[in-house]
Amino acid sequence: MTYVISASCIDVKDRACVDECPVDCIYEGARMLYIQPDECVDCGACEPVCPVEAIFFEDDVPEETARFTRLNAEFFDDLGSPGGAANSNFADRDHPEIAAMPAQNGAHA
Amino acid sequence: MPPSFVGPASLETPDHGSRLVKQLDRVIIRFAGDSGDGMQLTGDRFTQESSVFGNDLVTLPNFPAEIRAPQGTLPGVSSFQVHFADHDILTAGDRPDVLVAMNPAALKANVGDLPKGAAIIVDTHDFTKRNLDKAGYAVNPLDLLGDANDPLGDFQVHTVDLTGMTVEAVKEYGLSRKDAARAKNMFALGLLSWMYGRPTEPTTTFLENKFKKSPDILGANLTAFKAGWNFGETTETFVVRYEIKPAKLPEGTYRNITGNLALSYGLIAAGVRSGLPVFLGSYPITPASDILHELSKHKSFGVTTLQAEDEIAGIGAAIGASFAGSLGVTTTSGPGVALKSEAVGLAVMTELPLLVIDVQRGGPSTGLPTKTEQADLLQAMYGRNGEAPVPIVAPQSPGDCFSAAVEAARIAITYRTPVMLLSDGYLANGSEPWLIPSVDDLPEIDPAFATAPNHASAKALAAAENGGDGEPDEFWPYLRDPETLARPWAIPGTAGLEHRIGGLEKGEGHGNISYDPANHDLMVRTRQAKIEAIAKSLPPLEVDDASGQAKVLVIGWGSTYGPIGAACRRVRRAGYHVAQTHLRHLNPFPADLGEILKGYDKVLVPEMNLGQLSKMLRAEFLVDAIGYNHVRGLPLKAAELAEAIGQLVGEAEGINVDLGEHGLNPPADHEEMPIQ
């Protein structure tokens, strides 16, 4: 099990969750944040602090954003388990499906 | 002057010499000395000799709380009382016929218990100024013998220099004077053995085994023992020997046994009969430690003993062992039970088999460590937080501790519950002849471990719709046996039955944590109902109401069985009617107890507390239970109790009751034979 960051994070990247995560498993991509599913310990600290309610427990991901479980996981296909976001820098990349998405409305409002 | 005993069956005939041999039906002897004088050993040996001879007997050791209180002082006095008879007896006797006093303090501390006419054998050796001072004698009472103001005028006093003669007798072994004098208890034993015609062989064999490694000490003890015997034979001081014929007891093989030993054997037997390894977690405490000591000797039966860091750890380890599939046992006394209460609650909640053995002593707090009392009944019953019912079993005599232990294990294992066994200091150290049971006759106890899932999950049931088997596929640790309400006992190592239990309230059946109000109410009631269901497995209560005309019922529990029985015999001898019953099970009560109580006008409850069983009977049955309560750290005295029963019989029947010599009035004041 893991927590999952979904569509509403795209182009928002508030990062409040990063400060909360006790195991530092929320990684910053170019357009959104990703949770490393093997590193996530399901503690739920990130969920309530997200201003755009992007974070869900795996079992509770709404149907319309269901693919984000896969997207979060696949982001790490090549990266593996980096062992902490503080010492990593992936801000130059995204999951190809995310990269291909249109810009979110009012993202920087 | 020879000691002359009063009693119904005394008959005098000369022996082969010129001595008189006097027939007695029973005698009570008390050996008393400083705690370093070996009085317990002396009494124990005399008891063994008497039991091998075939007398019925009951013993009452009484020792100071300190291992060595200051020598020669009253608190340092240690004594051992043995009552032996040619018929079946129930108590160690109220008042000794013979007192053996090894020093002034022993005389002073015990003389008050003697009836008029009793014999006193005094070792004169220690009646020095210093010892007299320590005992609080301003004047040497032995100097006043025969005087008008003789404080011992009521008794037959025999002054003998036991120590001096012992030292003289064992000279050849070249021991220090102190070591030589140590053998004086064997001299005393030899003398008393001669006087009562006891067989000497058991003691000789015993000494040979005990001192195998030190020939000098062995020689000295054997010599002292023989010298004591020969002294009796040759001296003019004692002109009478006594004969107490063997008792006619039920057929079988007997041995003399103390309560703690019988209890230990009962625990081993429970292990053998259930096939479970016994695991004892215990912390030393008087008077329970001997069970720890004894069980530690019997590892060959698969018994593990852990001397824990405290009482809580002792029961904790026992609970852990039970969880792992052993018969967990913890042994202690009242203060230890207080410490264990929270853990007993855990065993109630987790519904694991567990034996909690409380060898009660005088309380509260440290109280009277070496004395007996029955004041932990309500602690056993209610001394936990929450509704935490625990079955309570109590043995009624030293030998009965054996079957009480087996019964406690039966309940614990069958019903998956902690069980309290309430012994006491008197049962623990007192002894009696015990009819050795055949192992095959002991109840078999089936632990019936769970071996397979017992519940079909929703998934399995759904699958059943599509042709699945719908067989149980999960394990519910709180799915109960409908008859006993016992839960399944699945031990680690059993695949597929992994489960978690704990002290938090659990949902009925699945056993997961539940804070649901209705579930809690259900579980509280279910745990209570499970304990109450035990009553269905109990035999009907036996009531001894020979004439069927009694209006007064005397009901007791635990070690008061002897004194109550003896008191009832007295009342009946005096021509009155009284019924007696005794409770082995205090929780739950036997199913027929309520009916039985209703059948009598008055109910008397003698206890060594301030009325704990009385309270329980009153609460449960709304019966006007009348308490007879002594908390003196000593067994109840039969004659006094008989008077109390007599008085109640008088009130119940509207008659004047006078027990005469069967009560406190002279000349009797002795335990009496049952009316056949």
Add this chain to the structure above:
Amino acid sequence: MTTIDLGTPSLRSGTESVPAADGPQTGKEFTSDQEVRWCPGCGDYAVLKAVQSFLPGLGLRRENIVFVSGIGCSSRFPYYLDTYGMHSIHGRAPSIATGIATAREDLSVWVVTGDGDALSIGGNHLIHALRRNVNMTILLFNNRIYGLTKGQYSPTSEVGKVTKSTPMGSLDHPFNPVSLALGAEGSFVARTIDSDRKHLTAVLEAAAAHRGTSFVEIYQNCPIFNDNAFDAIKDSETKEHAIIPLVHGEPITFGTRDETTGLGDKALARSAGGGVEVVDTAAMPVEDLLVHDAHNEDPSTAFAISRLTDSGYLNRSPIGIFRQVQRPTYDDLARAQVNDAKTKATQAEGNDTDRLTQLLNAGDTWNVG
């Protein structure tokens, strides 16, 4: 009093007598169906996850693993693992585990406890478990606070701590759990951090492999009642300077790493007083730096190292395996005594029933009728 030489039993691994699993297992199999109920962000989640993913690797049958806990937030742990388990009473888990481990050689026994559970109410049981060296692993979740009872100071809280029960600051000097365990002659004593899964897992592996009582202190953040207590050792900026890493056989250094030597700019060395002190690495010949020896029979150096832990706010702490030595375990010895007695007696005198008959009929007996 006489003493008996018990002989030295063959030293074995901690799990040697526990049956192996039939095949590979997954973390999921070790996860129970109970919903995990700690506060969001609680360090307990991290430890649970680490344990769940570590257990399959042990290769033991799930049904032969038992977790026992006391009372506290952390003590909920057993409910979340699909093994055998008991959530017992406050402080008593080591004693219950002692009974389980002694009764059954074929079980892998784990204790989960908190700083209050293990060091306050259960302090006595903890030190005696360590003294006896019963074969089990004790995981002490140290959040330096009473979590479950909502935030009173604990026996590991720093002096002056303001809590509900100490509005003017706590007065009592805290325990250092590692020092305590070493003082009780623990045969395996380690410290690790909830959020460092790699280190935590490595320590768990070593602890499970150790035969005897393995004591593992886990620094665990309580985000509600004692948040940020371990920031210094967790923060990527500060942790290099805050953590004194203990690796057996290597010089103990920390602080800014020298790229070429791999050594930190601070190191431990023996002090003049016979203890251990922090020195500038550069100021010392390399051979004078203290090399960590966890296998040293004498616990003095390990104890001296443990004293470098801050007792106030945690700005510095040695982390790793302090001590790992072989010593006979109580449960092995106890079982050996029982088995020995049983084998001898059975050979000489027959089965339990026959021997019970003999026992009951021993001593002075007589027949009536």
